[in-house]
Amino acid sequence: MPYCTKCSTNADKVYDCEHTDFEDYCKDCYTELHYYITEKYDKEE
Numbered sequence: 001m002p003y004c005t006k007c008s009t010n011a012d013k014v015y016d017c018e019h020t021d022f023e024d025y026c027k028d029c030y031t032e033l034h035y036y037i038t039e040k041y042d043k044e045e
């Protein structure tokens with residue numbers, strides 16, 4: 001079973017990218033992380 005590194009729970013599916021340091025994140029954590037990244041980029045413009 002895939003395991004989310006951030007919230008330490010099992011997930012149906014996990015995602016990773018450079019922003020998670022290529023650790024496995026569940027959909028909620030992955031979405032939340034990118035929500036903040038997008039907000040930050042929006043404010044810098």
Ligand SMILES: [Zn+2]
Pocket residue numbers: 004005006007008009025026027028029030
């Ligand atoms: Zn998670």
Ligand SMILES: [Zn+2]
Pocket residue numbers: 017018019020034
């Ligand atoms: Zn990313």
